[in-house]
Each structure stands twice: as structure tokens, then as C-alpha cells.
Amino acid sequence: MAAPKPAGDLDPVSLETSLMQIWSDENTFAQSIEARRDGATPFTFLEGPPTANGKPGIHHVISRLFKDMVCRWKTMEGHIVERKAGWDTHGLPVEIEVQKQLDLMSNEAIEAFGMEAFNQKCKESVWTYEAAWREMTERMGFWVDLDDPYVTLHDEYIESAWWSLKQMFDKGLLFRGHKVLPYCPQTGTSYSSHEVALGYKEVAEPAVFVKFKLADENASVLAWTTTPWTLPGNVGLAVGPDVTYVRVRITAPPSDSWEGRGGAVVDEEVILAKDLMGAVLRHQADIIEEISGSDLVGKSYVPLFPDAIDGTNHPSAWTIVGADFVTTSDGTGVVHTAVMYGEDDYNLGMKEGFPAQHTVGIDGRFVKGTHSQLDGRYVKDCDEDIIDLLTDENKLYREHIYTHDYPHCWRTDHPLLYYAMDSWFVKMTAVKEQITQYNSEVEWAPSWTGEKRMGEWLSNIKDWAISRERYWGTPIPVWICPDCETEHCIGSIAEMEEMKTADSEMPPELHRPYVDDVKLNCPSNGCSGEMVREPYVMDCWFDSGCASFAQWHYPFENTDKFDGSFPVDYICEAVDQTRGWFYSLLAVSTTVFDSISYRRCLSLGHILDKDGKKMSKSRGNVVNPWDHFNKEGSDSIRWYMMTQSAPWSPTNFDPNGVRESYAKMFLTLWNVHRFHSEYAALDGFDPDDESGYVPVAERSPLDRWILSRLHSVAQDYQDQFVAWDFHKAGRDLETFVVNDLSNWYVRRSRRRLWDEADSSDKRSCQHTLHEVLLTVCKLMAPVAPFMPDQIHRDLTGTTVHLADWPVGSKLVESTLPPQNWALEQEMALVRTLAETGRRVRVEANRRQRLPCRSGWIVGGPDISRFHDILADELNVEVLTAEENLERFQRMVIEPNRKALGSKCRQDLPAVLDLLAQADPDNILLEIDAGICILEGYDITMEDIEIRYVEKDGFAASTISDDDVGDVSLVLDMSLDNQLISKGLTRDIIRRIQAKRKELNLEMEANIELTVWLDENAPEISQNDWNHLVNETRATGAELSLDSPPAGIDSFNVDGIEVHFSVS
RNA sequence: GGGCGUGUAGCUUAGUUUGGCUGGAGCACCCGGCUGAUAACCGGGAGGUCACAGGUUCAAAUCCUGUCAUGCCCA
Known part of the structure; x- marks a missing residue:
């Protein structure tokens, strides 16, 4: 390697885009994996598959950053880190998007359009933004294999998912039940909570207090409901076991006017919660007795609609039961329970053994046999008639209008019905202990996401409803025999082929409607039925939960890949995935493999807008990452995201912060590189030339100091990476680059490189800069893969991404220079004293360019080897260590x-x-x-x-430091002609240098100089004048006391007028 | 309604685990300085109801209780 390539002006966008081209030409990503292939320990990563049917935003960049960063870091540490991309392609959001596009607002409409065509549209829609995702991914420098991704809609992926479902089926963990969901009878669709949230509306509806006549006593229990249409489905009443109820006798008609239907007669007895008497009753009444809720449990009552439900074999039907969810905050303290039309109702019904029968059909109409006046009618149209029926039979106590928020269908605006849909479940409650154990084995960052957020969720684990009555998704591979009701779960394509009836075609792909047409021969002994597939598709969370094995089409192929990567070492997504992907991965691996599926999980906080509001299309506050890709570049965005806050903290995105990262970290780094590489190129510096090498021990204390700092910072950086404190690591490295390297080392070293002659000191400086820059580049490379690579290439001709991590890995050799704590401490003191000196000068009103005769340092360690630096910084003629504290x-x-x-x-x-x-x-x-x-x-x-x-009378200041104790700096404030001459000279030099810069002169260019001083000016000594001529590279220089010509440059310092001309 | 986070200067944040000296930085602002040193650097200044209210303590940003705001998940 010859001299480093000199760096020019910084254009971050073209720097990054040309590197992208180089990476692509050189195949750097693949090389970084290949280089580790022989015998390296793998570090395995699993990509949480995004959906490509929406545009990627800045919030997608952050999770890709933390994925990429850890993978790159582990690669440099010597691991082999393969990264397969993935796409999540099934699910309701895809269907909704297509439904909107094609204006298919109901299931009927979809079926009229044709399921095959509809699913085809879904499949296309999934790739709408794939190009945008790819561009974003590549532009941000996320290295992942986009050319061989796993895709949840591929037959291979589906087959693996089928296989896993069969494992559950065989273990008896799969069962059929009901799930109560908000449902729109008009569109024939049930809704996710997300969709429900779209349609809440305030409505005023009839609410009724109903009298349930006890079977064996002359009294009625009062219950309240806002949905009269659920009353025919009533099969139970729930009371709070610890709530106090009263039995009251009506003593007089109501005092004020009675509104609406219903009522009660004198001497009638009703039962309700004591606390709610005042709110409910409109009659004078005496309390006959107080009853605790638990004493009411077990009593039977007379069904309101005796024909609606068949209670045979359900002894608990139409009895009072206890339930924890009953409160006395509204109603009567007694909750009417219609098993199929409320989640609490359903769960209670299952627990108590109530009959689970529908009184309402999937079309939203009462089923035949409910009641002669209701059969076949849309339930919401029946409220009035139901109330009339109750009134006629003296079963209504009171009605009123109740205003509340109720979910409506966002497409048709119709009120949704909570409705028990047929559903398939995974019996998660059966593996609660195991999944809790596995969760505790995962290393979570932050720990509370696992311990609390997930732990809390698992402690209340419910069976997982995995089926959806939808079209576009992984078909549930369960077939049922219509003759003998045998259920069979298909676990592979081969099994389907083997079991299908002679008349069935193999489906062209494993999607609806093709698989619906496949019939199976019933395997049950002696049965000749043709099994029919259950018409559901899977929850798309089940799909992605299979990723750890389905990405490899395990167990049908790639068993070695799977065995070598399961459980994966690292996954990373945003915190909303706790109950999403983090859960589904864990749920699937627990039930299928009896294992964890990931060892470490980083759960990220969300990116919010600058006001702390979440980014959403509707608010219009989504930040487009390209705004910054095209301005400050990816490195700055990535660095900003890492250093801004802890990974798990929600972050308010501040565009200004990206600019700051650029201006501070990257511009500074680039200028250090530029400073080094330009002189190195000029001098023909060759880092590999052994004859010019200066061993670290022989270099100046300044060199050894920055190298020691580099060691310390690198070690801390590594420690913080290991502890997931990436933000702290980044901030510390930034401080090192900006503060230690640029503002001190480079500033203090500038003159060393100006020297045109070759010297060991100059080479020391160049080797030091070379080594520091390379190590900094390595440390930064996982976070900011662009500029560090460019610098590394400029300095060595090779990419940083094939380099070894410089610290803390057992797989590669550490390359850090020696550490010297005492030296670091001394330099820290020197720098603090330099700052202190400036403060002392400001306070004593002594400008910086006017030198001081003497300075003293009192206390602290011996820093005499840095006295020259410090004297220069402080502009002091003589600096000495003084022991006599009391002098000052x-x-x-x-x-x-x-x-x-x-x-x-x-x-x-x-x-x-x-x-x-x-x-x-x-x-x-x-x-x-x-x-x-x-x-x-x-x-x-x-x-x-x-x-x-x-003491008074000295310009002094004392600093206190934990490491070195109290140290004082004292400056001598006296003045004489010699000092004034020096100060004036320095001011003149400064002005002339500014002028040179203004004239855009080359650094080597010579000038002709004339300086005119006014008559008050002190004499400038010959020594000082020579210094001035030398510093300004003046070949001809004249000092004049004549009056200066008009219109030339001038300035005033300490009341002295100085004119000068440069040519 | 429940669970888990978050709330510190105009903005972005450190400090909270383990209570203790004047709550520390950066950006922006003001004054000054320095510079062949960059969109830089240095000194100083201004800017704080540490979300709010109680409590514990000689002492609370920090511990406890409640409230509000905000985010995620669940209902």
C-alpha cells in the first residue's frame, strides 16, 4: 500500500451512493460472510418479516438499523452471520387494501367477484411496495439477503406451517370452539380491534331493566342490558359473590311520573345490589333482607324465551352463578348472560356449562324457533318488539335511553354485533408452565419487556384463536368427515396427495379456493366418507410465528440449516411485537419443539414525531427517510438513531438531530481524515514501510495519550455494546472523536505535520493518526457502514467490513495500542487547566493573544512533560510547578x-x-x-x-478533581514592553493569516507585506518581527511608521491602530 | 377498565438501580475569546414548578401513594 488517498470535500450523499455501487460490484456483503465460513461459530439472526403493501417510513429504518448493527458487529467479531430477508404476505390488512381498491365491501361481494381472482389480487398487492422497501433497505445500508427471502405465501412456507400445526394437532393441542368477535352481518366480516377502533360512534339506544322470576320463590332478579336483542339468548345471570344484594318489597306506586313501558305492582318483590337501589328503583320499597351474592348462586329462574334455547343436558342453564367481573358501577349488580354474544358471557358459559347455542344466525337474523314474532328478523330491528313482549308478560321493570360509544362497521356504518364465531384454537393454557419457563430463559432488552410485559401476558394466557373466516391466508389444513365427524390434520403436500380422493385434483398452490376443492378419504375404520376442509385460514401471526423453521422449509429440506440456527441468537423488533411476533414465535416453538426459538430479543421503543405523537398516515406526520438519505445521508440517520436515546425508549424524531449528528460526528471525522490524508499524500507517507515506523513507546506523550484513550474508549464501547447500551457507547465514541481526537490531538499536532522535512516526530504523528482512524472506523462500521468504510479504503485500500473487531472478541485478535492510565489522567488535567486558564483570563480581562510572563501550577501530579503544550495554550512565557500553596x-x-x-x-x-x-x-x-x-x-x-x-491579588483558579485532588493555576498579570510587543505581533499575524485565507492563497504561497503602525505603538522587537515574517511566509516585508495609504486593511488593538497590506 | 413504559431548560437528553455538595451536557440564543480549524473550537451568560399533588426523611429529580399527559398491548 502506497500513501493514503487524499480526501476532498465531503458530499455524504455521493460518498454513500458510490460506496453502494462498490459493495454491489465487489459483493462485499457476501464476502463478509464467506470470509468467516471456515469453522467460524455462527451467530444466527431471524428477520421479522415486514409487509410490503405499505410504504416504508423512518420508523422502519430504526428496527432495520438495530438488526443490521448487531449482525455487522458479530461478523466483525469473527462470527458467521447469515441474514435471510423475509416477507409477511398474508392477512386481513392485505384483504382490506384490495377490497378498497376493488370496492368489494362484503364477503358476498368478494365471492361474487370470485375468490380465485380476489386472492390473485391479494398476491399482487403484497408486492406493491417491494421495490420501495428494497431501495430503502439498500440505501440505509441494511445488509440482508433480499434475493433469497422467505415468503409466507410460498407453498414451501405454508407446508412447513402445516407441518407445525399437525404437531400441535397430534399432541391434542388443537381444538374447535367459539370466539366472540365484533361482527358485521352486512359485510359478513368479523373485525380486529384495529378496525373496530375505526368505527366507534356515540349512539342513544334503549336499555332495559328486566325482571327474571325466580323458579322457587316469589321474587324477581333485576338485570340490566343495553342490547335487548341478546335477551332471547339469555341462559344465566351472574352476580358478584362478594357484593351485597337486597330483596325489596314494593310499598307504593312511583311518586313521579313514570316514563316508558314496564313497572311493578305493590307487594311485588325484586332483588338487586344494595348500592344500586337508588339508581334503579322508581318505587317506594322496603328492604326485606340483605343477601350476599354467594347466597344467590345456584337459584334457578324462569327463562324469558322458553323456546329459544334447548337446555336439555345443561343443568346450570337459567341459574344464578358467581363471576368476578360483576361490579356495582352500573346496571343492577346482576349481569344478564347470553353465552354467544359477549366475551365475558362466553367464558363464563364455558366455565359454568351453559348451553352454547345461537339465537341469531350469521346473517344477523333470529333463527327459526326463537319466538314466533322474532324468527327471521334482523336483530337490531326487534328492540321495540322485544320490549313489548317483555312488557306484556310483566317481565320489564323499566326502560330508558342510554347514550354510549358503540363500535360500528367502518364500511357500512352498521352497528357491530358481538358474536361467537366458530374458531380453531391452540390450547396455550395447557403449556402455560413451559412457555413461562422459556420466556424466562430469553435474554430480553430491556429486561422488563420479558419479565413484566410478556410475563404478565403469559400469566393470564388464553387459548390462541388461530382461525379466521377469510380468504387470503395459509389455509387451515384440517378436514372433517361429514359422515363420522373424524377430524384430520394434513401435515405435508405428500400426505394430502396420499389421502385425497380419486376425484380430487392436487391444488396448483396451497391457497383457497384450490385447497377447498380437495376431498380426503376418511381414515376412520370402516368409514367411507369424503372429508371436507374446514373453510378457514390461519391468523397471520401464526404464519410469522413459524419463521424460525418455515424459512428453511423445515423439516422437508435444509435440516442442517435449521439445526444450526435454532434457537436463533438474536431477534429485534419494536415493542408492539411483544404480544405479536415475540409471542407467536415463542408460542409455536413451545408447542412444536418444546423449546425457546430465540436467545436474545431487543425490543425497541417507537419513533414518534417531534411532538411525541405517533406517526400515522392520517396525521400526516410520517417522516420519509429519503428526506434525510438525500441530505445528511444514512450514516447520520443511523448514528442519530443509535445515540439519541436508549433503544427501548420512545424517541421523538427530531430532523435537527440528524443534522447535528452529521455536523458533529461525521464532518469532524471526515476533517480529521482529510487533515491526515492530505499531509500523508504530500509526504508520501507509507504506513507499511517498516523503515519509517516509529514504535509506540518511542512516540511523543501526546501520541501515546491519544492511543491510550483509544484503548479505553474502545474497551468501554465494547462493554456497552454487550450490555445493550448502544446509545451510551455511541455518545462516548462521539466525544472521543470530536473532543479528544479533533479538538485536542489534531489541534495540538497541526504544527508537527507542517514541517516539510521528514522527521521521526512527524512520522510518529502520522502513524498515530493512521492507527487511531482505522480503529475508530472499525468501531463505527457496524453503526455507520459508509464513511468509515470510505476512510478505511482511502487509508488501506481495503474495506472495513472484512476487518476484525479490535476489542473484546474471543474469535479474533485484539489490536488495541497500550493503555496508560496515568498519562490519560495527566492529560485530562492539562486540558482542564487550559480551560481554566481561559476562564482566568476572561475574568482578569486579559485577552488571549497578550502573553503572561509567568504561570504556576500548584498541586496535582507532575505534568512537566506537558508544560510546553500548556504554556502554549495559556500563552504564558514560563510555566512552573509551585509547591507553596500559601503563596497564592x-x-x-x-x-x-x-x-x-x-x-x-x-x-x-x-x-x-x-x-x-x-x-x-x-x-x-x-x-x-x-x-x-x-x-x-x-x-x-x-x-x-x-x-x-x-488569595486576592492573583489571577487564579482552583479545580477539584476526584483523581488528582485540588490543582490551582495562577497567572502573573504584570505587563512589560516585551510582552506587549509579542502580543501585538500575534495580533498582526492573526490578521494577515485571515487575509491570506480571504484571498484564497495556497498554504505554500509567499506574500509581499507592509505593516504601518501609529506613533503610540510600542516597539516590535526584531525577534518578534522575524517570527511574524516567517509565520506569514512573507518574502518581502517592511515595517513602517509613516502614514499609511488610504483604503488599506486596518485594525485596532489595545488602542493601537495597525494598517497592513498583503500582495 | 387492566398491564407495561415514558414525562427533567425552547428542542434532544444525563442523572433515578444505591436519597446527600450549586440537577450535568448538546442544539438554538446573548456577550466575549480563539482560529491557515470545519457547518469548527474555548470561556461566560441567560434559560428548570425535575408533569402535578400528597407522604417518608435532617435531606427527594431519585423512595412511597394518588392524579394528569403521552405511547404500546389487552379489554
């Missing part, structure tokens, strides 16, 4: 509040007062002698801290 300083005593507080408690303020008034020397003497008693408390050295402050 006096002592003060500060209380240690922590120690004193625990000792003195409420007397602390008084003790503090005394301490403040006391003479510090005396206190110290007394403590030494053990006789320091304040307010009765024995004060020891533990209770105080000694500090020093400068």
Missing part, C-alpha cells in the same frame, strides 16, 4: 453533608452555621486534637472537606 491560596472548610447529616440529623442547620463562622485553621487543629465539638457533636475529618481558594 488560603484554605476553606466545606461540610460533608452526607456524613454530617447522618450524624446530626435535625441539628444539621445549626452545625453548618457554626462551621461556616469558625476559623478554618482552628477547626482543623481541633479536629486533629479530637476536641472539635459543635452543638454536642464530635466533628471528625470525615465530616469536612478541605478546599483552597486563591
Whole structure:
């Protein structure tokens, strides 16, 4: 390798896009995997498949960043990290999109359009934004194999999903039941909660208090409902076991006017919660007795609609039962239970053994046999008639209009019915213990996502309803024999082929409607029935939950790939996936493999807009990543996202923050690189030339300092990566680059490289810069893959992405330079003192360019090897270490509040007062002698801290530092002609240099210079003038006291007028 | 309604686990300085009801209780 390539101006967009081209030409991604192939330990990653039927936004960039970053990091650590892309292609959102497109607003419409054509449209729709996703993925530098992705709609994927379902089926974990869902009879569709949320509307509806006549007692139980249409389906009443109820007798007609139908006669007895008497009753009534809810349990009552439901074999039908969800916040404290029309109702019904029979058909009409006046009618049209029927039979106590939010169909605007749909379930309740155990084996970041969020969810685990009455999805592979009701689950294409009837064709693909047409020969002994497929598709979460094996078409192919990658080492998605993909992966692997499916899971916080609101299409606040790809570039976005906040914290996206990342981190890094590479190119510096190499031990303390800092920062960076604290790692590295490397090392080293002659010191500096830049590039590469690669290529001719991680990996060798803690400490002190000096000057009103005769450093470690640097920084002629504190300083005593507080408690303020008034020397003497008693408390050295402050008359400042103790800087403020001459010279040089820059002169260009001083000006010494001529590269220079020509450059310093001309 | 997060300066945030000295940075703003050093750098200033209200304590951003706002998930 010859001299590094000199860097030019920075254009982040073209830098990144040309690197994308190079990566593509060189196949760098594939190489980074191939390079590790021989015997390397794999680190396995599983991509959570996105859906490509929506445009990618900035919030997709962040999860892809954290996926990419960890994979790149592990690759550099020496692992082989294969990354297969994936696409989630099934599910309701796809159908909805197509329905909107084709204006098919009901299941009838879809079937009229044709399921085959509809599914074809769905399949196409899935790829609508695939190109946009690909472009985003490539532009952001996410390395993933997009050319060989797993796709949930492929037959291979479906076959694996079928196989896994069969495992569950064979273990008896698959069963048929009901799931109560919001359902629109007009579109024939049930809705997800997301869709329900689209359609909440405030409505005023009739609500009724109904009298349920007890079978064996002369009293009625009052219950309340806002859905009279569910009353024919009533099969039970629920009371709170701990709620107090009363039995009351009506004593008089209502005092005020009665509104609406219903009523009660004097001496009639009703039962309701004691707390709700006032709210419910409109009659005068006496309490006959108080009854606890548990005493009501078991009583039977007379069905309202005796023909509607067949209670045979259900002894609990039409009895009172206890339920925890009953409250006395509204109604009567008694909950009317219609098993098929409410989730609580259904669960309670299953628990109590109530009959689970529909009184309402899938078309939203009462089924035949419910009641002669209701049969066949749409339920919502029957409210009035039901109320009339109840009134006629003296079963209504009261009616009123109730206003509440109720879900409506967002397509047809019709009210939704909560309706028990036939559904297939995975019996998750049977594996609760196992899944809880497996969850605790996963390393979660942050830990509470697993322990609390997921843990809480698992502790209330419910059976998983995996079937959907939809068209576009993985078909449920269960066939049922109409003759003998045998159920059979198909686990492979081969099995289907083997079992299908002679008349059935093999389907061209494993989707509806083709698989619907396949009939199977019933395997049951002696049965000759033709089995028919259950018409459902799977919950698409089941699809993605199969990804860990279905991506490999396991167990039909690639068993080695599966065995080598299961459970996967790392997955990463946003926090909303806790009950989504994180759960479905865990649920599937628990039931199928009796195992975890991922070892580590990073759960990311969401990206919100700059006001903390979530980004959504409807708000119009979605940030397009291309706004930044085309401006600051991917590196800046990625760096911003990593450093802005902890990965799991919700982040308000601030476009300004991306700009800041660019301006601080990347521009600074680039300029360091540019500084180094330009001089290196000029000097023909060859990092590999052994004859020019300077061993680290022989380099200057400044070089050894930055190398030691590099070691420390790299070690911390690695530790923080391991602890998932990526944000802290990034911030610290940024501080190193901006503060240590650019603002100190490079600034202090500039003059070393200006020297045109070859020298060991110059080469030391160049080797140091070379080494620091390369290590920084390696550390940054996983996060920001572009600029670090460019710099690495400029300096070495090779890509950083094939380089080894410099620290902390057992698989590759560490390449960090030696660490020297004492040196770091010294330099930290030097820098603090330089800053302190500037503050002292400001306070003493002494401008920086005017030198000080002397400076003293009191206390702290010996930093004499940096006195030249510090003298230069402070613009001090002579800097010395001084031991005599008292020459400049006096002592003060500060209380240690922590120690004193625990000792003195409420007397602390008084003790503090005394301490403040006391003479510090005396206190110290007394403590030494053990006789320091304040307010009765024995004060020891533990209770105080000694500090020093400068005496009046010195320009000084004292810093306090945990590592080095108190250190003072004292500056001599006296002035003489020599100092004034130097100060003036420096001001003139500064002006001339600014002028050179203004004139765009080359750095090597020479000038002709004339300087005119006014008569008040102090004399400039010959030495200073020579220095000025040298610094400004003036070949001809003249100092004149004549009056200057008009119109030339001039400035005023300390009341002296200076004119100068440059040519 | 329930579970889990979050709330600190105009903006983005550190500090909260383990209570203790004047709540620390960056961006933006103001004053000054420095610069062959970049969209940079340095010193100083202004800017804080640590979401709110109670409680515990000599002492609370930090611990406890409640409330509000906001986000995710569930109902």
C-alpha cells in the first residue's frame, strides 16, 4: 500500500451512493460472510418479516438499523452471520387494501367477484411496495439477503406451517370452539380491534331493566342490558359473590311520573345490589333482607324465551352463578348472560356449562324457533318488539335511553354485533408452565419487556384463536368427515396427495379456493366418507410465528440449516411485537419443539414525531427517510438513531438531530481524515514501510495519550455494546472523536505535520493518526457502514467490513495500542487547566493573544512533560510547578453533608452555621486534637472537606478533581514592553493569516507585506518581527511608521491602530 | 377498565438501580475569546414548578401513594 488517498470535500450523499455501487460490484456483503465460513461459530439472526403493501417510513429504518448493527458487529467479531430477508404476505390488512381498491365491501361481494381472482389480487398487492422497501433497505445500508427471502405465501412456507400445526394437532393441542368477535352481518366480516377502533360512534339506544322470576320463590332478579336483542339468548345471570344484594318489597306506586313501558305492582318483590337501589328503583320499597351474592348462586329462574334455547343436558342453564367481573358501577349488580354474544358471557358459559347455542344466525337474523314474532328478523330491528313482549308478560321493570360509544362497521356504518364465531384454537393454557419457563430463559432488552410485559401476558394466557373466516391466508389444513365427524390434520403436500380422493385434483398452490376443492378419504375404520376442509385460514401471526423453521422449509429440506440456527441468537423488533411476533414465535416453538426459538430479543421503543405523537398516515406526520438519505445521508440517520436515546425508549424524531449528528460526528471525522490524508499524500507517507515506523513507546506523550484513550474508549464501547447500551457507547465514541481526537490531538499536532522535512516526530504523528482512524472506523462500521468504510479504503485500500473487531472478541485478535492510565489522567488535567486558564483570563480581562510572563501550577501530579503544550495554550512565557500553596491560596472548610447529616440529623442547620463562622485553621487543629465539638457533636475529618481558594491579588483558579485532588493555576498579570510587543505581533499575524485565507492563497504561497503602525505603538522587537515574517511566509516585508495609504486593511488593538497590506 | 413504559431548560437528553455538595451536557440564543480549524473550537451568560399533588426523611429529580399527559398491548 502506497500513501493514503487524499480526501476532498465531503458530499455524504455521493460518498454513500458510490460506496453502494462498490459493495454491489465487489459483493462485499457476501464476502463478509464467506470470509468467516471456515469453522467460524455462527451467530444466527431471524428477520421479522415486514409487509410490503405499505410504504416504508423512518420508523422502519430504526428496527432495520438495530438488526443490521448487531449482525455487522458479530461478523466483525469473527462470527458467521447469515441474514435471510423475509416477507409477511398474508392477512386481513392485505384483504382490506384490495377490497378498497376493488370496492368489494362484503364477503358476498368478494365471492361474487370470485375468490380465485380476489386472492390473485391479494398476491399482487403484497408486492406493491417491494421495490420501495428494497431501495430503502439498500440505501440505509441494511445488509440482508433480499434475493433469497422467505415468503409466507410460498407453498414451501405454508407446508412447513402445516407441518407445525399437525404437531400441535397430534399432541391434542388443537381444538374447535367459539370466539366472540365484533361482527358485521352486512359485510359478513368479523373485525380486529384495529378496525373496530375505526368505527366507534356515540349512539342513544334503549336499555332495559328486566325482571327474571325466580323458579322457587316469589321474587324477581333485576338485570340490566343495553342490547335487548341478546335477551332471547339469555341462559344465566351472574352476580358478584362478594357484593351485597337486597330483596325489596314494593310499598307504593312511583311518586313521579313514570316514563316508558314496564313497572311493578305493590307487594311485588325484586332483588338487586344494595348500592344500586337508588339508581334503579322508581318505587317506594322496603328492604326485606340483605343477601350476599354467594347466597344467590345456584337459584334457578324462569327463562324469558322458553323456546329459544334447548337446555336439555345443561343443568346450570337459567341459574344464578358467581363471576368476578360483576361490579356495582352500573346496571343492577346482576349481569344478564347470553353465552354467544359477549366475551365475558362466553367464558363464563364455558366455565359454568351453559348451553352454547345461537339465537341469531350469521346473517344477523333470529333463527327459526326463537319466538314466533322474532324468527327471521334482523336483530337490531326487534328492540321495540322485544320490549313489548317483555312488557306484556310483566317481565320489564323499566326502560330508558342510554347514550354510549358503540363500535360500528367502518364500511357500512352498521352497528357491530358481538358474536361467537366458530374458531380453531391452540390450547396455550395447557403449556402455560413451559412457555413461562422459556420466556424466562430469553435474554430480553430491556429486561422488563420479558419479565413484566410478556410475563404478565403469559400469566393470564388464553387459548390462541388461530382461525379466521377469510380468504387470503395459509389455509387451515384440517378436514372433517361429514359422515363420522373424524377430524384430520394434513401435515405435508405428500400426505394430502396420499389421502385425497380419486376425484380430487392436487391444488396448483396451497391457497383457497384450490385447497377447498380437495376431498380426503376418511381414515376412520370402516368409514367411507369424503372429508371436507374446514373453510378457514390461519391468523397471520401464526404464519410469522413459524419463521424460525418455515424459512428453511423445515423439516422437508435444509435440516442442517435449521439445526444450526435454532434457537436463533438474536431477534429485534419494536415493542408492539411483544404480544405479536415475540409471542407467536415463542408460542409455536413451545408447542412444536418444546423449546425457546430465540436467545436474545431487543425490543425497541417507537419513533414518534417531534411532538411525541405517533406517526400515522392520517396525521400526516410520517417522516420519509429519503428526506434525510438525500441530505445528511444514512450514516447520520443511523448514528442519530443509535445515540439519541436508549433503544427501548420512545424517541421523538427530531430532523435537527440528524443534522447535528452529521455536523458533529461525521464532518469532524471526515476533517480529521482529510487533515491526515492530505499531509500523508504530500509526504508520501507509507504506513507499511517498516523503515519509517516509529514504535509506540518511542512516540511523543501526546501520541501515546491519544492511543491510550483509544484503548479505553474502545474497551468501554465494547462493554456497552454487550450490555445493550448502544446509545451510551455511541455518545462516548462521539466525544472521543470530536473532543479528544479533533479538538485536542489534531489541534495540538497541526504544527508537527507542517514541517516539510521528514522527521521521526512527524512520522510518529502520522502513524498515530493512521492507527487511531482505522480503529475508530472499525468501531463505527457496524453503526455507520459508509464513511468509515470510505476512510478505511482511502487509508488501506481495503474495506472495513472484512476487518476484525479490535476489542473484546474471543474469535479474533485484539489490536488495541497500550493503555496508560496515568498519562490519560495527566492529560485530562492539562486540558482542564487550559480551560481554566481561559476562564482566568476572561475574568482578569486579559485577552488571549497578550502573553503572561509567568504561570504556576500548584498541586496535582507532575505534568512537566506537558508544560510546553500548556504554556502554549495559556500563552504564558514560563510555566512552573509551585509547591507553596500559601503563596497564592488560603484554605476553606466545606461540610460533608452526607456524613454530617447522618450524624446530626435535625441539628444539621445549626452545625453548618457554626462551621461556616469558625476559623478554618482552628477547626482543623481541633479536629486533629479530637476536641472539635459543635452543638454536642464530635466533628471528625470525615465530616469536612478541605478546599483552597486563591488569595486576592492573583489571577487564579482552583479545580477539584476526584483523581488528582485540588490543582490551582495562577497567572502573573504584570505587563512589560516585551510582552506587549509579542502580543501585538500575534495580533498582526492573526490578521494577515485571515487575509491570506480571504484571498484564497495556497498554504505554500509567499506574500509581499507592509505593516504601518501609529506613533503610540510600542516597539516590535526584531525577534518578534522575524517570527511574524516567517509565520506569514512573507518574502518581502517592511515595517513602517509613516502614514499609511488610504483604503488599506486596518485594525485596532489595545488602542493601537495597525494598517497592513498583503500582495 | 387492566398491564407495561415514558414525562427533567425552547428542542434532544444525563442523572433515578444505591436519597446527600450549586440537577450535568448538546442544539438554538446573548456577550466575549480563539482560529491557515470545519457547518469548527474555548470561556461566560441567560434559560428548570425535575408533569402535578400528597407522604417518608435532617435531606427527594431519585423512595412511597394518588392524579394528569403521552405511547404500546389487552379489554
